[in-house]
Amino acid sequence: MTTSATDTISTVAISEILGVTRGTITNWKSRKDDFPEPVAGTPRSPLYDRQEIFRWLIANGKATEKQLRGIGVEKIVAQLLDMLRNQGLHADVLSAAVCYAHLSRAEILPEACRWTSGVYGTELSDAIEAANVWTRSSPVTDTLPILTPLLMTRRQDIDIVERVLRQIDTVENLQSMHDALVDAARSEHSWEATLPTDLAAMVAELLPEAAKSIFDPYCTSGSLIATCGLHRPEADLTVASPYDSSLESTMRWTLTAGLRLTALGGDVIAGDMPTNLRADAVVCNAPLGRKLNNEHQRIYDTDPRWMFGTPRGDMHWAVLQDAIFRLNPGGRALLLCAKSVLFNTMGGAGAIRESLIRQSCIEAVIALPPGVVRNTGVGLCLLVLARPGEVRDPENVLLIDLAKPERRSDRPDFSTAVRTYRRWLATATVDTDADYAFSAPVREILSPQGSLDPSKWREAANRPEVDDLVQALHQAQTNLEKALSGITTTIDTDWAPQTGLASRHTTIGLLSAIQIHRGASLDRRVLDADPETGVPVLSLQALNGRATDEDIRYVDPDTVRGNITLTQPGDVVAHSTPSGVVAKVWNEAGWLPNSHAEILRVVDAAEFDPEFLALCLTSRLITEPVTVGSIVPRVQSKNVTIPLIPIIDQRSVVAYLKQIDKIAAYGQGIARSAAYLQRVLADAAASGIAMARA
Known part of the structure; x- marks a missing residue:
């Protein structure tokens, strides 16, 4: 019996349901002989029978029946997206299905078009066809064919549509399901313009309290307008929007949220919108990097919208001016733009920006930290604009520089910007203790050295006082003088080379006094662990003494394939690098080297000194045989030839090495003190402080 594609589940979906990593699932597969075999897919992306997997999870204590039956909204969305993608379909199908379910539940659709749990097969296909016809003539949808993705899928396989709808039927709050879909599908090309929920919420909270009408002139997705609604x-x-797909997606979004929307097809820049279209608030997340096309968008100098200058090049300058043109008295425009609008001068941008500032149209600028929006590394900012002369304080502009979160997994504190802006509206002041918000005088912004970029104002505000810099210079000079005066060690010239001591040369692999243990393969099946329960990984960074506590990875040793060997004090650890090998004596127990490294353990101290062995391994004479593998080199020391000299002479070499290391340590201290003095001097020079002989 062949399993239907709609009854299959991928590794990704299983991990989403259980809240574990994909490596955990793969680990179960490799370690559990009774783990179900794939029924479809490819070796890299296998698909399993859903019910068989669920039975195995319950039988092996990996999940409970209640857990699998009571799957959350996010996990249902992950499963459905997984199923659709396996069929070559996209998130728009699920978006259309959610909207169709909402219109049916709310009885907005005529009865013959609705879906219920008792409608399936040919009857369901006919209902979707009828619903699609209804959307093309109904004022509720502005005659947009919002169910087209569902219609096309129905023609391909009605069973897929039925499966999706039955899963949606288990969800009570369809708006929360659509929100989960937004987060899960943002990686798809057609959904990449979707704003994160918290960023869209910040824009919505900055809207004027009295706003009765909101207009998005260049809608790329429904996230912003729906959140504002x-x-x-x-x-x-x-x-x-000039794009029908954007309008249809936005309509589905707002309808599912229980909102009503007017959708206008056309390019606002080209003048396709009526000039009397006005709103109390204009919001927009215009496409990044889009250039004006004069052939299609017809930019004329006589257009009344271009009161601050005719836009050329970057589309943002046209969107900005059109937004201000469409504001009602007292209204505000909130536009997400590339940060380059704050300093770019190409295509007349500098003149337009200066005119906006001089005519008191820029009320606030909120600079967003990098990475706040997925799929782009472009820096972004939010501009709050008003009609000429209607800003809160015509003499000053509110500048907010939102801080980047300390951890990559965290999001910025958008509420900080909201509170600061509301205080500005109420009092035209900022908190004097806040190092991220500034009341920037217009005259300073327009000065030759002025800037509208909040990060520049933060930089200037955090610049040290001259007295502090001078004091830091004196301290750095003192530190360097102490480091130089502390050199009391010189090279002992009584040491001289001794030849003829080696009885013979042999390979390390033939020596019973040295054991070789290969490092572990830490592939994706190896799971991370807490420092309390896991084993620390001895990376090259850690071996060189450059790893901080945050840099050290801890792994679950039970998930590492094969036998593992942890370090013991006195072990020599050899690790490959692009230029050769690093070999050092490691004096901490319980570390796990990776597969690029080996542990060389001296079991007979009367035969070999570990420091001597490590020194030999780093010789340029034997570096080549130490590493094998052309793409990812790894250490293989068993074939390395080393000399056999008496242990007393080995220790003499080590003693001489320690004297050299001591001198190197002095040099490193001097280098650190000199580098610190260089940094302080650079800060002083950047602040206009010069140096002269006393």
């Missing part, structure tokens, strides 16, 4: 449910929502 949820924050201002009494407001009339209008969007415009």
